[in-house]
Amino acid sequence: MKRIALLGMPNTGKSTFFNRITGASARVGNWPGVTIDLMGAKVIMGGEMVEVVDLPGIYDLHGFSDDEQVVRHFLENNAIDLALIILNSCQLDRQLSLALQLKQLNLPCLLLLNMADEAKRFGVTVDADKMSQQLDLPVMMMSAKYGEGYKPAFDAITHALRNAQPVMPQQMHDKLAADDAIEQQMEQVLKSAVQIPPRLSDDLTTKLDRVMLHPWLGLPIFFGVMYLLFQAIFLLGKPLQDGINWALLAFKDGALVPLLASAPAWVSGLLIDGIYNGVGTVAAFVPIIVLFFLFMAIVEDTGYLSRAAFLMDALMARMGLDGRSFVMLLLGFGCNVPALMGTRVMRSRALRLLTMLVIPLSLCSARLQVFLFISAAIFSPKAAPLVLFSLYLMSFATALLTALIFKRRLVSHEPFVLEMPPYRFPTLRQMVLRGWHEVRHFLNRASKFIVAGVVLVWLLTHFPAGVAPGSSATWAGQIGAWMAPILDPVGINNQLAIALIFGFVAKEIVIGSLAVIYGMEGAALSQHMAGSLDWVQAYSFMLFTLIYTPCLSTIATLKSESKSLRYVAMALAWSLGLAWVVSFVFYQTARALGY
Ligand SMILES: Nc1nc2c(ncn2[C@@H]2O[C@H](COP(=O)(O)OP(=O)(O)OP(=O)(O)O)[C@@H](O)[C@H]2O)c(=O)[nH]1
Numbered sequence: 001m002k003r004i005a006l007l008g009m010p011n012t013g014k015s016t017f018f019n020r021i022t023g024a025s026a027r028v029g030n031w032p033g034v035t036i037d038l039m040g041a042k043v044i045m046g047g048e049m050v051e052v053v054d055l056p057g058i059y060d061l062h063g064f065s066d067d068e069q070v071v072r073h074f075l076e077n078n079a080i081d082l083a084l085i086i087l088n089s090c091q092l093d094r095q096l097s098l099a100l101q102l103k104q105l106n107l108p109c110l111l112l113l114n115m116a117d118e119a120k121r122f123g124v125t126v127d128a129d130k131m132s133q134q135l136d137l138p139v140m141m142m143s144a145k146y147g148e149g150y151k152p153a154f155d156a157i158t159h160a161l162r163n164a165q166p167v168m169p170q171q172m173h174d175k176l177a178a179d180d181a182i183e184q185q186m187e188q189v190l191k192s193a194v195q196i197p198p199r200l201s202d203d204l205t206t207k208l209d210r211v212m213l214h215p216w217l218g219l220p221i222f223f224g225v226m227y228l229l230f231q232a233i234f235l236l237g238k239p240l241q242d243g244i245n246w247a248l249l250a251f252k253d254g255a256l257v258p259l260l261a262s263a264p265a266w267v268s269g270l271l272i273d274g275i276y277n278g279v280g281t282v283a284a285f286v287p288i289i290v291l292f293f294l295f296m297a298i299v300e301d302t303g304y305l306s307r308a309a310f311l312m313d314a315l316m317a318r319m320g321l322d323g324r325s326f327v328m329l330l331l332g333f334g335c336n337v338p339a340l341m342g343t344r345v346m347r348s349r350a351l352r353l354l355t356m357l358v359i360p361l362s363l364c365s366a367r368l369q370v371f372l373f374i375s376a377a378i379f380s381p382k383a384a385p386l387v388l389f390s391l392y393l394m395s396f397a398t399a400l401l402t403a404l405i406f407k408r409r410l411v412s413h414e415p416f417v418l419e420m421p422p423y424r425f426p427t428l429r430q431m432v433l434r435g436w437h438e439v440r441h442f443l444n445r446a447s448k449f450i451v452a453g454v455v456l457v458w459l460l461t462h463f464p465a466g467v468a469p470g471s472s473a474t475w476a477g478q479i480g481a482w483m484a485p486i487l488d489p490v491g492i493n494n495q496l497a498i499a500l501i502f503g504f505v506a507k508e509i510v511i512g513s514l515a516v517i518y519g520m521e522g523a524a525l526s527q528h529m530a531g532s533l534d535w536v537q538a539y540s541f542m543l544f545t546l547i548y549t550p551c552l553s554t555i556a557t558l559k560s561e562s563k564s565l566r567y568v569a570m571a572l573a574w575s576l577g578l579a580w581v582v583s584f585v586f587y588q589t590a591r592a593l594g595y
């Protein structure tokens, strides 16, 4: 099978092109360093099967951050039939040198000048034919996002593939010609084939940045935007959530219960009280989570994240972090795992380790489900949003505290250079792809962790045979009693303790397992919990859930990214210890004050 590799600098539209050509849904974002690992997909081109490989962006072939290593490793170990070099047409003066470096590897190459739409708008003109002659390569202009010029580019690729032979890139290090020669050739090509106006006429970006990056207004605007975003998510998400809850209940009462009426009690118990209630309670949050990711994707895709990094850089530097760490914390609000992997763009190991230590403290969407559920059950409709907001603040505060404490051990001197991409509007297609991606992610986690988790909880709360379900005589009750000396002082009762243990695997299981432990779902579960817990216990439980290790996937990622068991053990111990101390201080103080 023939193989095409997509190469180029970060943020030039490689993944956008990859999605267009393969129909895949690789992550796209207006931020350098979105792709951090290789991703392949097969397509039929010119009647034969071809593998297309999307790669992280590289600045040059000598780069030494972990995502750049991925590219080098790939090139050193794989024969490729065609290297598609994707450049941003508006930045040819900076990017052409990479194309020349890659060409020296003696791979069959094709040059795609992407973002033709922006080039036109900003007044950049490129003579692709002339450039093609000078470089002795096919050169095509196109817009991967909007599709202009895609068809001719596709045909050119098919044509180039037809008589391609797989080539191993030549030894990269000794083959590279002196950089001066490349510099000279680049000057020459730029002079004859490219016209860049002295100032790019990007009015929109300039005007917006005057406000968004304003020295005083910038940060308040940023937090205002975030606040509105959350308001919008819940405003739109709540009716959808209620709708799903209603449908799930109707299906249960109308179909499941009658259907299983004659089955043995343990079968209907396991299926209905276990799996259906457990997974259903979690599934009701899917619309909110999808909306959440859609809005995050908009923030990411417009280029506003880079602005957030810029605005927060000074503050983060005091904690031993930098603007990128802040962006990763924000991405961690979605899911900690990709945020941890995103730190690969950092070249300093100390900075990476410090950032990876704080990311698991960001309140990810799975924890958000737990907090939405509990705060709605225990607190008044007026107080619930404030409770949620306070948890976000705690998330930040614990992250900053962690950084402050560990920054002396993990000192980095990596300079932080931030590239400000122009503002871009996400397309509907990109948003739909992203939403679908999250639904699939949920289904994947549901089938892997949530079903297994709730089944286990059901078994633990219903056995040994003959005891009253959910009572202290069950296995779950015994585990709870065993944990009591540690968890009593922070106000976490036996039922909640079981939920916490399973939350270690995945936070979605926490509410799933509460549904199973109490044998109820939706509104009934909320009411029951409101009756059996007071707000101090509930808040202490939420604090603990927020701070202790997010999930198994996060731990596995910490291990694979840091490659150090000691580091992972330290991160685990720290988060568990911190969770206990924070909950303890809160719980005991609140009780001492008479609440
Ligand atoms: N205007 C315009 N924007 C584009 C075009 N192609 C991609 N983009 C946008 O450019 C940004 C970067 O796109 P990606 O596909 O994530 O870039 P990438 O090269 O994969 O980036 P890394 O994975 O970080 O190396 C996104 O906001 C895209 O929507 C295009 O042809 N025109």
Ligand SMILES: [Mg+2]
Pocket (backbone or CB within 6 Å): 014, 015, 016, 027, 028, 034, 035, 055, 056, 057
């Ligand atoms: Mg990419």
